[in-house]
Amino acid sequence: MSNELYIKICGLSTPETVEAAVLAGANAVGFVFAPGSPRTVAPELAKNLIARVPRDVETVGVFRNQPLDTVIDMARRSGVGTVQLHGSEPHSDTQALQREGFATLRALSFDDYRALGKSDQELWAAERILLDAVEPGAGVTFDATALLNSPPKGPWILAGGLNPQNVAGLVRTLRPSGVDVSSGVESSRGTKDVGLIKAFIAAARSV
Numbered sequence: 490m491s492n493e494l495y496i497k498i499c500g501l502s503t504p505e506t507v508e509a510a511v512l513a514g515a516n517a518v519g520f521v522f523a524p525g526s527p528r529t530v531a532p533e534l535a536k537n538l539i540a541r542v543p544r545d546v547e548t549v550g551v552f553r554n555q556p557l558d559t560v561i562d563m564a565r566r567s568g569v570g571t572v573q574l575h576g577s578e579p580h581s582d583t584q585a586l587q588r589e590g591f592a593t594l595r596a597l598s599f600d601d602y603r604a605l606g607k608s609d610q611e612l613w614a615a616e617r618i619l620l621d622a623v624e625p626g627a628g629v630t631f632d633a634t635a636l637l638n639s640p641p642k643g644p645w646i647l648a649g650g651l652n653p654q655n656v657a658g659l660v661r662t663l664r665p666s667g668v669d670v671s672s673g674v675e676s677s678r679g680t681k682d683v684g685l686i687k688a689f690i691a692a693a694r695s696v
């Protein structure tokens with residue numbers, strides 16, 4: 490990760506919103522392959538959307554507690570370069586995905602992250618992690634003040650209830666390596682809004 494704030498817009502499903510995110514300067518666009526979300530897309534749809542994404546923008550497939558061979562198959566069919574694991578998958582799944590040629594992002598709820606022992610925190614310090622609220626994609630913030638004194642040692646992305654109004658303040662205070670948003674750039678649950686995407690990226694970049 491470079492020193493520039495990394496911005497990921499997650500849960501995209503239309504050409505217009507993918508294009509808006511890219512043009513506004515997102516570093517990554519995310520596609521939800523976990524079942525049961527209003528944002529879930531088929532790998533074939535994601536593949537069509539990814540065809541519009543320049544090579545320097547990361548394409549991320551989001552999975553939650555799916556079998557590793559399903560994850561690899563769906564990620565390959567869609568053409569994403571990065572796999573984000575958002576459930577209780579073990580560290581060995583992250584390593585297996587890297588061996589298959591994918592970059593990885595490991596999402597952990599802040600509660601789970603804090604409950605990790607020192608050796609597990611150090612294990613994850615070597616990976617990119619995303620700290621989120623307990624329920625992913627629900628637009629709910631978490632109290633991250635404990636991070637002020639002991640931020641993760643490695644690169645970490647802040648998620649959970651971010652929006653155009655609160656992102657700049659949280660970036661200024663917590664100094665994450667990146668931010669990730671879904672609900673905060675939607676006009677209604679599961680429907681992304683081009684104006685909110687632009688406003689979010691502009692606010693995050695204003696810090």
Ligand SMILES: O=C(O)c1ccccc1NCC(=O)[C@H](O)[C@H](O)COP(=O)(O)O
Nearest residue numbers: 499526625626627628649650670671672
């Ligand atoms: O977005 C979903 O519906 C989702 C479903 C299952 C696993 C992960 C999911 N989203 C992961 C994300 O990367 C979200 O952007 C992140 O949790 C932040 O969401 P929000 O609080 O809505 O901004």
